[in-house]
Amino acid sequence: MTALPIKYIIKRIVIFIAVFFGALTLNFMLPRLMPGNPAEIVYEDLLRDSGGDINISFLHQLEAEYGISNNKPIWIQFFSYLNDLFHGNLGISIAFFPVPVSTILYEALPWTLFLVISSITISFFIGNRLGRYAGLNRNHAGDLIIDLFSMFMAAFPAFVLAFLMLDIFSVYGKLFPVGGAFAVGVNMGLNVPFIVSTLYHAVLPVATITLTSLGGWVLGMRNNIIPNVNSDYIGFSQNLGLKDYQVKRIAYRNALLPNLTGFSMSIGLSVSGVIIEESIFSYPGVGMYMITAIDDLDYPLLQGIFLMVIIAVLVGNLIVDILLGILDPRIKQEGD
Amino acid sequence: MSTILEIRNLNVGYEGENGTTKIINNFNLKIEEGVIFGIAGESGSGKSTLAQAIYNSLRYPGIIESGEVIFDGKDILKLSKRELRRIRAVDTTFIPQAAMNALNPVKRIGDQFNDVFEAHGEDIEESQSRIQSVLNMVRLSPEVLHSYPHELSGGMRQRTVIAMALVLSPKLVILDEPTTGLDVLVEHDILRDIKRIQRQKGFTMLVITHDLSILYQISDWIAMVYAGEITEYGKREDMLNSPLHPYNYLLLKSLPRIGAERYDGIKLIGAPSNYSETNKGCQFITRCPFSKNECQITHPELEAGYGNDHYYRCVRTPDWKP
Structure with a gap:
């Protein structure tokens, strides 16, 4: 093997x-x-x-x-x-005539990917940890608080949260900038002021996307881990006197597999799914251009953006398929 | 022979909306070291509940109301979670029902063995020889260590579970329906191996089953359970040849025998107790074809049958015997 x-x-x-x-x-x-x-x-x-x-x-x-x-x-x-x-030729944008679509995507895509990957990764890890805690301590106070919070966040509209964040932290709180990906006057490149400025500008959008996607992970993990805790193999591992952390590890590892599939889906879909957040935070990602493209019937640009979404979804799926094949031995067998 | 396990006045029930339903009533039993003790009963007789209560692994809504389970001089029911964890797999072990699904599906068998060593502070390198010898005992090739559970057949998984439970050489092994879901040939092989290993290593074995043929095939001692109570227990020969309780008698009559004439006498009919109504008399009365008025009045206690090794719970013995 x-x-x-x-x-x-x-x-x-x-x-x-x-x-x-x-x-x-x-x-x-x-x-x-x-x-x-x-x-x-x-x-x-x-x-x-x-x-x-x-x-x-x-x-x-x-x-x-x-x-x-x-x-x-x-x-x-x-x-x-x-x-x-x-040949990398995606046509000429109509809304931004005569800029080639590839140039627009080349500038916008990294910002969207940065936003999506960082926020989905953060929410995946925090969400799974919270879900694990909730599932293993079912019906305790902590579980109830986490469940309520998750359901609330999962049901809360992203654009409302985005406006609230913007209002509270930028307009009134003046803690974070109202828009853009980095401050005016900072040179793009690998230098400290640029990185700091980028991270600073990303806080609110990343926090918004993280919070709105967190609930799904938490509830998914909790629902996966509960039947796992009652499974025969958890019962047997307790019968063998395995330590608490070993038993929990077995339950968590088995419960993680369905959520990993969800992870690939959301990475791909989020490239198009953060349109609202990007336009509210004036973040120069693909989503902002997509709105312009729709307004102006900019077919070449729309097609280019769709192409990016397709690639993102497919690559996300491919990566997780391969990852699952390594993590879950049962999957690769049926594929052979 | 010294006593290795003693159950004293054990009461177990399940909590429900209308209070607790009692399943095991004042259960008493002594098991001597080095024997195979079989406990048999119909589905719903409380035998799995009993097994889990003995191992103190009963889960909510199951509740142990009172009683003692003395193993090795200690009351298992009073041990802390930590002490309980430490004796498991080391001093006593439990092979569960549906053992085929008892292995972690995403881990190789070898790593699952190592988890057991890690849990009990054994050196993993030094313990590899123990895996080899225990695999040898259950007649599995060492190659299974590199396999995932789904790559093994049901019988192999069952043997793996048995090997894993025995790897630290416990003194008491509890098997709850050890061969559920296996075909008769595999079942026969596994039971024969279990018995051989038991004779080799000399541990005590408590087998819970509903299968009379398994029971009489491997046990030295047998207890029949009905509605959470022992109806009769004793050595295998006494139980098989001259039962003193109607339940055991009728069960044995229900077994077809090759070459024997067809049995057309009194049969065991009806369904086992559903625990919803309690009567103060004999629990078996609803299905007993030999019952008389006296059975409704007093609850029968265990009485000595053959010597000190045999007990039965029936006020009409030996009058009922046809």
């Missing part, structure tokens, strides 16, 4: 590639199924502004510029889309 289940990992990667292509095809099809196109909107605006003094050929020019001219068969469009994609 090897430490790494190679066969299982290869199988997961093959599935990853297949799903990725499926998602790319959908991503390609969706804008083309919608009525109208951004070139027509720009053209009509110009037409109205200029009082009808614009040639129809300008529309075709715009369409060609945006890569949405319909004079080629759909499968050729698909292949040129794929070809562009693998």
Whole structure:
């Protein structure tokens, strides 16, 4: 038996590639199924502004510029889309014309990933610890407090919490900045003032996302660990006189597996799920651009953002699939 | 022979909405060192409750109301959690019902053995030879140590559980339905091995079962339990050849025997007591075909049958005997 289940990992990667292509095809099809196109909107605006003094050929020019001219068969469009994609060419943004979509994503994505990964990781660890405590001390005072808090936080709308945080800590408390990812005048790069400023600006958004996602982990962990505590193997380990920490470790380890699956899902989904937090805290992540893209019918940018979300979800899944294969020996067997 | 386990006036019940339902009533039993003692009863007779109470591992809503379980001179029911943990697997051990699910699914068998050593302060390196010898005893190859539980068959998992419970050489082994869920051949093999190991190592064994064939196959001593009470107990031969309680008698008659003529006499009918109604007379009265008025009036006590080794609880013995 090897430490790494190679066969299982290869199988997961093959599935990853297949799903990725499926998602790319959908991503390609969706804008083309919608009525109208951004070139027509720009053209009509110009037409109205200029009082009808614009040639129809300008529309075709715009369409060609945006890569949405319909004079080629759909499968050729698909292949040129794929070809562009693998050369890193995601088209030109319409809202930020003529900035390439890849440039926007290159600037925005790291901020979103930073926000998402740090807050989800923090809430995953704190949530699982709290859930473990609650599940192992079921019906004690601590459990009841944790449960109430978790249910409250899980039901609390993220945008309300974001506004509250902003109001209390920034507007009135003046403890944290109201927006941005780092202070004006700080040079981007690996220097202490930049890192400090980045962390300082991230406190409120990270705290908001952490708090709103915490409840799910706590309740999930608690619900997983309770049946585990009553399981036959916990009973037997107590019969063998195992120490308390050993017994708890067995219960926790078995209860952690379902939550790990949830972890991958939330990493992926959160890339699109923090839109509200990003716009409230004016954080320059993908979510903020997504709102602009929707407002301006910026298809290339939307497509690019969707692509990022797809990649995030799939990579998240792949990582956790592999992790589960290592942590839960039963999974890799059925994959062989 | 000295007594290794003595149960005195044990009362166990389950807490419910309408107060506690008593399951075990004033239970008394002495078990001598080095024997295999079988306790048998129908489903719902309280035998698993009894086993857990003896091991002090009964969980809520099960409640031990009173009584003593003297093992090795100490009352197990009065030990602190810490003392209890220390004697487990070292002095006494418990092999549970559904032992097939008793192993941690995400850990290799070898590491689970090491957990037991770690818990009891044994050096893991020095203890590896003990694993080898105990695996040898249950006829498992050392390769299982590198396996996860799901990679083993039900019988192998059962043997692993037995090995794990015996690795620190306890003096008293309690088995609660040790072969539930195994097919008859595997069951037979495992029971034969258990008995061989017991004879080799000389520990005392308390086997709880509902299977009369298992009971008579391996036990030296047998106790029949009905509604949380012993109806009859004694040495295997006495119990098998000349039962003095109607319950034991009818149970034995229910066993088909190859070559024997078909039994068409009185049969055991009805369902076991559901503990909801208590009567002051004999607990078995609702199902006893031999009962008379006197059975309703007095609760029978255990009376000596054959010598000092045999007791039964019936006021109509030997009149009822056909």
